Amino acid sequence: MTATTVPGPAPADPSAGSSVSDRLTVPSDVRISTIKGARFVRNRVATVAMILAFLVAVVPLVFVIGNVVTKGAPVMSGSFLTRDIPTTASATELKSDCKARIKYDPTAKCDPKAAAPAAPKPGMGPAVVGTLITTAVSALLAIPLGIFAAIYLNEYGKRRRLARFIRFMTDVMTGVPSIVMGIFIYTLWVLQFGFGRSALAASLALACLMLPIVVRSSEEMLRLVPNALREGSAALGSRTWKTSLRVVLPTALPGLVSGSMLAVARAAGETAPVLFTIGAASTVRQASTVTGQSTTLSFQIYNLITNGGKLSPQMAWGAALTLIVLVLILTTIARTVSARFTMR
């Protein structure tokens, strides 16, 4: 025992002593500061830097949300959410925008001099319905598959060669650009198999996109489940699959829900995989389908911005706001449900 930190009278200048233990000796009066000036400065600088980093990170988020809300809120209404989409360029808009319309749709009949009929209210009904359907179908496809894959990886495969290969491939899949998923489903499902464009085709493309996200996030969550619980279950004569279903999954539920909702949010907002796979729909009745053609909010945003209609940007903001709120609602529901089923 050389380090003597016994309280008592100590040298006024702690650095005066030559041995290490002398330098560690501090006055017993705690009001006397032994922290050197440079440490105060470093502490202050680090604190300020961290606060700044946080603010910088928050700025884009606040800006995006603020912008979407201020620009989207004016068009937001019950009718906006439920009405059919006016065809690419409805007569009203095109009275003044005839050139633009012909530019994007050469077959369009267009008479600049025609009198404008009563302006139809713009709506996003089909896109809302289509987004809900495609997201739900893709989630139904990807989440169970992804969670089962994660169970295989974490509970059975572990460090085995097959498991390592699957893990590597999911990592690669996570990095694949979403438009590649769209092309894949388009060439295979739409063209090769000849099923044509449909909400289902879009859902398949979105499921391909979600799958690796669900697998990897779920695996991480399953890894957090303490081994003591698996052993406790095994010691009662439980087979691995029962342990996985009855103990590991319920314990990891909140994490699994979070990971899956991340994937759902991603899928709900994706445009590229939907682009060539979903087709088109302009009425709610058309869009209320799984096997038929449909449309989504993200696709409509893309459409509205590129078709250059006069009302289009405003509607695009409205669609963007709708999309954000939709994802928010889905996430809240999922969180609430999982909290209900979790024992703490």
Added chain:
Amino acid sequence: MSADATTELEAETTEDAENAVDLRELTHPDPAPASAPTVFDVADLAVYYGAFRAVRDVKLDVVKNDITAFIGPSGCGKTTVLRCFNRMNDLIEGARVEGLLRYHGVDLYGKDVNPVEVRRRIGMVFQKPNPFPKSIFENVAYGPKLAGIKKKAELEEIVEQALRDAALWDEVKDRLQKSALGLSGGQQQRLCIARAIAVRPEVILMDEPCSALDPVATLRIEQLMQELKSEYTIIIVTHNMQQAARVSDRTAFFSVDVDDESGDRTGELVEYDRTEKIFSQPSDRRTEDYVTGRFG
């Protein structure tokens, strides 16, 4: 349970034990004669983790309705050996068992033995209480449900009996649907014991069940072990020599042998005998040094 009741229970131990045997003959038919006092016989058991030999030369017989204690310094392989008895080491990657470990004459590591069936008969209580994040009821009902009992009334009966046997019923009967994680450490450990006995195993393995508990909770568990003894065969690993002396009938002392050349530390069984003998007149010098506190 009061002190009187405990004494009474002990007095009736022999009778209870016989009853227990009869019951078990119905549920677990096995080839060994019913009178056989030996539950496990172990010979030349060695456990490896990969190439590393953790324990060697384990040879002991575990007697029915006895409490057998494994004592010894840290790293001597007590827990490793204990986990062989219900093939828990199977869950550890790279773990390998050599030698013979027979349960009622059947080699536990034989080709035709399913580890799940082993664990169904040989329960385990772990060092750290590990209740599932479920309700108290669901924790105890987990094992019986796995065993195929589905009727709610039957499950309720089993859960109540298990909780009563684990001396926990009075404390939790009004909050069976509450989370098990809300219980205190000692209660959680008794819940884990209730969970283990709910499937009516023949043997209960306890891996330092009191190391995370305070003295009051420890005493409670020790009393409980004495009560359970009439129906179950118990093997307990403990760091606490007084505990071994207090509760066990037989004691196995393990020690660490350091290889002079490689520096590998291998656990080995030094001595196995009746507890009084181990603590009063051990035949091995190392045992004597350990139990008297002159560890060397």
